[in-house]
Amino acid sequence: MLAHAEHVREIERAAQGLAVNRDATVIQSWRRCLDDYRLDPGRFCEAVIVPGERLKEHRQQSEELVAIARSGLERLYGQVADQGYVLLLADSQGVTVDFIGDPQLDGNLRKAGLYLGSQWAEPGSGTSAVGSCLATGEALTIHQADHFDATHIALSCTAAPIYDMLGRLTAVLDLSLLSSPIPKPSQNLALHLVRATARRIELANLMAQTRHQWVLRFARSPEFVDVDPEAAIALDQNGRIAGMTHIGAQVLSRAIEQDWRSSPDLIGRPVTDFFDLDLDVLPELTRQRATQERLVRMRDGHALFAHAIEPKPVRSGMVRGASLPASISNLGEGADMAALQLKTAKLARTALPILIQGETGSGKEHLARAVHDASGRKGPFIAINCAAIPEQLIESELFGHTAGAFTGAAPKGRKGLIEQADGGTLFLDEIGDMALPLQSRLLRVLAEGEVQPVGALAPRKVDLRVVSASHRSLTSLVEEGRFREDLFYRLSAATLRLPPLRERSDFGWILDRLLVRHGLDQDGREIPLAMTATARALLHAHRWPGNIRELDNVIAVAAALSDSGIIDCDDLPDYLAPGDLAGDDEAAGLRAALVACNWNVSEAARRLEVDRTTIHRRIKRLGITPHN
């Protein structure tokens, strides 16, 4: 309480212009809180966490940035995890859209506002690292009683801004401690780390968005220009500035002797306004020349070492099915599936975690394998069914154990499934069924890139690409409190949704593939099975609650029953044929299709892969009515 009263007095002294022992940025923020936002330093305000629905909106808006920032965040967290730091990525409104922290401290972190969804903008929360970074556009540390609201004075927070390539402040990266050593300079290293990570995230963002343009990267020393550049700008084909990192904007502003804070118009101006350089000399600044020879002079007389990266030629092929990796073209056919296949192909080459949603048996594991096969990763594909492993075994199955870790342990110890997937893909099937305590451990593995076998003294590094799947809606499980929200976001950088079989327009194509699969003879030769039109119609008419797996089983059984290699209605399970009409071949098939579609002729035509007039003609010819 005494500390609180003293804190309020100090803010009042600063407001009256009296000397206080704080940085100028802190005093300016306190004044904004008092004069502009009319905040009361005497009030305690708990950290604000935005409701789930709003967090979802904020996450969606920054989805691309979160995906690009993820590997930078993970690398940074790996450097500071054992020192108790928490990492937040906040959007331009100060809402935390990504978060990495020790799951064991969950309760405390949430209470302190160091959590997903916490809202740190200055007008609502007073002086904070995220809020003040957003207000000033600069990296800073807000240490303990620098915070305006006394609720937060245990925290020490350090933040750096992330700008988009047009120079707009889009996010803030924050490294925070629940409690910290007393002196503020203890956070200087943290300040250096967040600045460097924000710079790398901006670089990655610029590179991802300007593949087909010239990019110039700069550094003050020739040793760093190719490996860890300080700034970058992108040029359009006319040699005009098309994008820049924040330090790139500072370099350009300085070249025309302006302060970047005065927001000079930089985008669209010719590069020659800033550098003694034109488009023709760019090829001489590529890696083909020694770094020392790539010095570029700026208009203000300064010089920097440069590295020019050539535009990549535009490929048009990816859009067409023919150029998709084989494993992905094998997922389906037709316009409905094309968008999913293209998205899968694009994601497969990245390391982004993917969540696959789809009904049971709809082909989620099949899709996950296709992602792995197209990823180019050398390690194995390891599938874990999180619902099938008994709870008492799951820990040692997943994490492995050392020799003698517990009674019954393997004499030489055993590698867990997670470690086995090192260098490859870990497929977590039915992730929605994983118990909450295990979710925390998994989160740790994913955040730190390390796994600690049961009984082991030290963790081991693992390089994983995680694909997970669930037939339940993970967002609903999160809302019900049965699935960790932070784990959900970590697993679902991108989501792929598989349609149920009954909604797929390529049903016939899938059926033909299964007829080939089950037509293999004992020597493995392909003799595709054939099928009568009526049997085909019966299959089309069914609703397939068990999806492709159910169809696969039906064909496997029919293949075994059929002596001739031609599957007919008799080879199909009884539940597919409407009993009273089972003998009446063509009429039975058509009637079943119409019943299954509630007599919607267009839908029946789609399922039977014929046009509507054919259906009407057959209805008439066979004398089918809804009542017979």
Ligand SMILES: Nc1ncnc2c1ncn2[C@@H]1O[C@H](COP(=O)(O)OP(=O)(O)OP(=O)(O)O)[C@@H](O)[C@H]1O
């Ligand atoms: N595109 C496809 N072409 C041919 N067969 C497929 C295709 N997709 C899935 N299958 C087959 O369907 C069956 C079920 O697929 P899979 O195991 O991938 O489904 P799932 O959604 O993971 O099931 P569950 O929800 O039960 O885990 C498998 O036999 C698989 O080979």
